[in-house]
Amino acid sequence: MTKRIAILGASGYTGAELVRLLATHPEFRIVALTGERKAGQPMASVFPFLRHLDLPDLCRIDEVDFASVDLAFCALPHATSQAVIKDLPRNLKIVDLSADFRLRDPAAYEKWYGQPHAAPDLQTEAVYGLTEFYRDDIRAARLVAGTGCNAATGQYILRPLIEAGCIDLDRIILDLKCGVSGAGRSLKENLLHAELSEGTQAYALGGTHRHLGEFDQEFSAIAGREVRIQFTPHLLPMNRGILASAWLDGDPQRIHAVLMDRYCAESFLHVLPFGTTPSTHDVRGSNFVHIGVVGDRIPGRALVVGVLDNLCKGSSGQAVQNANLMLGLPETTGLMGAPVFP
Amino acid sequence: MTKRIAILGASGYTGAELVRLLATHPEFRIVALTGERKAGQPMASVFPFLRHLDLPDLCRIDEVDFASVDLAFCALPHATSQAVIKDLPRNLKIVDLSADFRLRDPAAYEKWYGQPHAAPDLQTEAVYGLTEFYRDDIRAARLVAGTGCNAATGQYILRPLIEAGCIDLDRIILDLKCGVSGAGRSLKENLLHAELSEGTQAYALGGTHRHLGEFDQEFSAIAGREVRIQFTPHLLPMNRGILASAWLDGDPQRIHAVLMDRYCAESFLHVLPFGTTPSTHDVRGSNFVHIGVVGDRIPGRALVVGVLDNLCKGSSGQAVQNANLMLGLPETTGLMGAPVFP
Amino acid sequence: MTKRIAILGASGYTGAELVRLLATHPEFRIVALTGERKAGQPMASVFPFLRHLDLPDLCRIDEVDFASVDLAFCALPHATSQAVIKDLPRNLKIVDLSADFRLRDPAAYEKWYGQPHAAPDLQTEAVYGLTEFYRDDIRAARLVAGTGCNAATGQYILRPLIEAGCIDLDRIILDLKCGVSGAGRSLKENLLHAELSEGTQAYALGGTHRHLGEFDQEFSAIAGREVRIQFTPHLLPMNRGILASAWLDGDPQRIHAVLMDRYCAESFLHVLPFGTTPSTHDVRGSNFVHIGVVGDRIPGRALVVGVLDNLCKGSSGQAVQNANLMLGLPETTGLMGAPVFP
Amino acid sequence: MTKRIAILGASGYTGAELVRLLATHPEFRIVALTGERKAGQPMASVFPFLRHLDLPDLCRIDEVDFASVDLAFCALPHATSQAVIKDLPRNLKIVDLSADFRLRDPAAYEKWYGQPHAAPDLQTEAVYGLTEFYRDDIRAARLVAGTGCNAATGQYILRPLIEAGCIDLDRIILDLKCGVSGAGRSLKENLLHAELSEGTQAYALGGTHRHLGEFDQEFSAIAGREVRIQFTPHLLPMNRGILASAWLDGDPQRIHAVLMDRYCAESFLHVLPFGTTPSTHDVRGSNFVHIGVVGDRIPGRALVVGVLDNLCKGSSGQAVQNANLMLGLPETTGLMGAPVFP
Structure with a gap:
């Protein structure tokens, strides 16, 4: 009905x-x-x-x-x-x-x-x-x-890894690239096309973004101890989309395996083949999340990239x-x- | 089935x-x-x-x-x-x-x-x-x-007006603003982001665009005489969307009435209130067409604007x-x- | 000094x-x-x-x-x-x-x-x-x-042609494509990146734009009679630049010759070879104006395109x-x- | 002469x-x-x-x-x-x-x-x-x-800090946001406007970017020991500009002081007041570099952001x-x- x-x-x-x-x-x-x-x-x-x-x-x-x-x-x-x-x-x-x-x-x-x-x-x-x-x-x-839209993006990457205990909880860096619609339809100078198109900058600097409250709450609950990540978003000249780059200490292959395993039954979450990372272009206007894992040349260091449409x-x-x-x-x-x- | x-x-x-x-x-x-x-x-x-x-x-x-x-x-x-x-x-x-x-x-x-x-x-x-x-x-x-995508946009504006005999057939100017995806996924210098973003130019100049063949065929058939419109497209820094501005000789109110009448029963075609015109933003990714009519300060001259998503x-x-x-x-x-x- | x-x-x-x-x-x-x-x-x-x-x-x-x-x-x-x-x-x-x-x-x-x-x-x-x-x-x-920035763009195209008497004064259509910085640093919804990028629409519709006052004053003075052009600007997703497309009745070759002759000694004004038109990309951030003339397939009809940087x-x-x-x-x-x- | x-x-x-x-x-x-x-x-x-x-x-x-x-x-x-x-x-x-x-x-x-x-x-x-x-x-x-343009951006941030010994050399993460002109005027699918505008993705993944060769050479020479940073660039929908976000272990105030001291006599390098970071918008088309330093909420962790115009x-x-x-x-x-x- x-x-x-x-x-x-x-x-x-x-x-x-x-x-x-x-x-x-x-x-x-x-x-x-x-x-x-x-x-x-x-x-x-x-x-x-x-x-x-x-x-x-x-x-x-x-x-x-x-x-x-x-x-x-x-x-x-x-x-x-x-x-x-x-x-x-x-x-x-x-x-x-x-x-x-x-x-x-x-x-x-x-x-x-x-x-x-x-x-x-x-x-x-x-x-x-x-x-x-x-x-x-x-x-x-x-x-x-x-x-929060940033909070969702970060959690899709990090929650399974914290649960699995496969990353260093004191070394979680989340560098976010965000589309402007996340700021809403508000009249602010920095949201004008003339101020925003063709350039980028960080905002909510140095651990002040409110979505950190969500990360703290959720990650600490999962880990059973206080977890404090580093997180700064960057505003990009695009309307929709968040790309989260997580710089992590942990075995890249294991990280990939954990994510694959956790999300294989999910309708909206897709983990890419190891060594590839997603584009925000590929989820625009949709409810899908794409996640990729890459190993750094330094053993035990990984880059995990996740994308979603912030409005959807x-x-x-x-x-x-x-x-x-x-x-x-x-x-x-x-x-x-x-x-x-x- | x-x-x-x-x-x-x-x-x-x-x-x-x-x-x-x-x-x-x-x-x-x-x-x-x-x-x-x-x-x-x-x-x-x-x-x-x-x-x-x-x-x-x-x-x-x-x-x-x-x-x-x-x-x-x-x-x-x-x-x-x-x-x-x-x-x-x-x-x-x-x-x-x-x-x-x-x-x-x-x-x-x-x-x-x-x-x-x-x-x-x-x-x-x-x-x-x-x-x-x-x-x-x-x-x-x-x-x-x-x-053709340009041909469709122009025809949605012009066909009913030619049928109704309410515009001067020798004075049809169609100024098109086109998104880049109309050119396909082809590797051409002018389609590169660095060449295209933040600027615009005309192309297929002076009556050479192939969609004129469609306009000629269709409009002449409707009118029962040869009709040759003037048409030049402009490439805009956007991926999807065509905005067609038709500069016409005819009574604006009558033009509006003809379009309203012709499209009132159509699912995908929407005629805006007289005096307003549409944005390509409002049809992106969809099968809808929005059309608006404005009267010029010169009596008997009208601007008709139509938009659609070229790929859809x-x-x-x-x-x-x-x-x-x-x-x-x-x-x-x-x-x-x-x-x-x- | x-x-x-x-x-x-x-x-x-x-x-x-x-x-x-x-x-x-x-x-x-x-x-x-x-x-x-x-x-x-x-x-x-x-x-x-x-x-x-x-x-x-x-x-x-x-x-x-x-x-x-x-x-x-x-x-x-x-x-x-x-x-x-x-x-x-x-x-x-x-x-x-x-x-x-x-x-x-x-x-x-x-x-x-x-x-x-x-x-x-x-x-x-x-x-x-x-x-x-x-x-x-x-x-x-x-x-x-x-x-006015739009007024300047239109006049660079049209003044010499009106002076030379080589176009029909009752048939001047000026279709403008404008960058957003012309609207200044003002907080308006339609100037937000999210509202403007990746799309276009007309504004100041149907003979209401104030720069028409300048066109009327200047063109009438040159012609020695009242001249009223048709002019509607379109807002484009770009920060700088105006592209003016003038749809004119007149001999294209003569139009080109008049513009060439009038501007050949000017430092900032450049007339392109006949049959080609300019891009706003090519004047961004500069004091230059580029103008091009194209003949339509209909004899006696021309498209003249001019570009400049609205802020410069x-x-x-x-x-x-x-x-x-x-x-x-x-x-x-x-x-x-x-x-x-x- | x-x-x-x-x-x-x-x-x-x-x-x-x-x-x-x-x-x-x-x-x-x-x-x-x-x-x-x-x-x-x-x-x-x-x-x-x-x-x-x-x-x-x-x-x-x-x-x-x-x-x-x-x-x-x-x-x-x-x-x-x-x-x-x-x-x-x-x-x-x-x-x-x-x-x-x-x-x-x-x-x-x-x-x-x-x-x-x-x-x-x-x-x-x-x-x-x-x-x-x-x-x-x-x-x-x-x-x-x-x-290299990425190499320059990273070095302007990092060289003085490595020289001064004020950051952990084994914990240098450089997350780059790059304009597309850095890829040159080459005909590649990922450089098309339709593929690039309104979205972002990482490239040259996981320690494979050639500019790492420059970082290795220069940083190791300064430090007198092998230095290997983590570095992945992201392609942004903008033509010019690089924004480098360096996630560092070190005292933020000291990092700021070192950079201020090192660059105070330089014509092209400007260090912003502590706690603020720059935008690529502010150096576009110029030879200037802007650098900012922010302290994280985690003591001893800093974010240093530098911007320059990659082509200039x-x-x-x-x-x-x-x-x-x-x-x-x-x-x-x-x-x-x-x-x-x-």
């Missing part, structure tokens, strides 16, 4: 990506789209690429009849999300795409986000949304917290994948679209 | 785009992929973005068992296509994506392509593949000739649309995927 | 381009840079690419000692410029880069800019800054009004060229830097 | 960049330009952006009168360069931009380039062209070997800088042009 879906915060890129994915989802029907500042407008005026769809106009959140909603995607800004969700019906299934429920520890949340959490009980309730590692919990969850697998695609599980559907429903190349 | 599909010439961009579209097509199954120079290779090594699919390896055309094929897409280079198709079984349904069967007149073919046609009987048999205008013929056809609606999407018709399926099957934005 | 230069409004792209050009100008020395909102900051924090230069910090306009300034470039926003300039010393030489003094007719100004002019006497005094056509006036001028020849380079003249220097001083390719 | 300059191999990007730089060089005059396959053509037909210059046509190397040449830049392909230079007059001053004379050790050359060197005596004679570190040798040299400071600008020294001119002559932004 078709599931009735609301998207809160549909006027941003992740909201629009959700609509894109649901447009061909066979079991989901969008019944409400919200956007406080653009309430009353049709989606086609906010996102003309959705013009062909028969969609409800944008409305305010308080106009949504949640009683007739099976699941709500919450694509609101950080901090706004927790304020909104704590007032929603407590039996409503929710997939949140913000950062608000990613960290389970209130102290960690306050450290990385600079203020106390407004809904600490929900913070406890929320299940971390990295599907391939929290599948059973997600299936049973009411509130799922979508991961890194955010809205992951959210749909989780919603499928929460609503009892096959996980891949509506998500097997091939990447768009070139 | 699932239809068995062969793609001849699967190692180019239009071939890959066919595979991308068929990947989620509910009624088509790919049983053969050919690539003479890359025969024996898996598609994933030629196009890593297709890695997740279970596809036959590339083979040579003479290795294909056409008896078990319901329909072949032919995405071979111009001139090669006619040589191959004339030796295929005469009962095999074929959608050709090359230029070889677009012109019905052997003399016109020789004029624009510089050599006599090798299969003039098939040239006569072929139905021109602009779906929305040859729908019934296509449904009954054995051999359909895909249109301009080529492989159109081909699938036609194949759906030829095989008795609803025309939109597998083609309703939303554009990818941003 | 070194000339002392002030740049008012140095925190925008045209201001920064002035600094770039003056950095290697042998006769100009920057003594003041203003930026009201960023007063007190070093230029290197506003434009890190100027880090290597020994420049005065940004200050407020009222902090500048204009008595010791030989010439001021005024790169302020439209409307602000007239308000500032009317209070500057009346003997100060000024090159204004805004739109405020381009139109000589107060009524035309009010029509295109929506409000009465605040300094109508200066409006009368100002000399239009299209150097190659107002050279003697500029040499003697105190106040020079820089042209279309704005700041033009301004320096004019300042050179106003200060008695050779016109090309400091401006012969080659384009940057690729 | 004006120096007479020949450029061998002027039809590639580094050759064209040399012409661009010499176009405004006050002491150099180009007397010969060679291009074997394009001999007889004017430069304007090979590189239309040089149209405004009065240049000799391309000729064959054997047509050059080397007796009247003061210095030859050799911008030929690797391997070709050594074959050509060994037959040139032995008193001719030469700056070679190829890889042929970068490695002093014949065995190292053979290891990295796969064949024995054809001119081992010249290999010994050649001075390594990293100006700021070989200045005196270069001043006295007859044959200078331009460095990484190749042709460096070559001119060296030629200036070899011909007794101030090192900065003709090289102080500001970067082009945006």
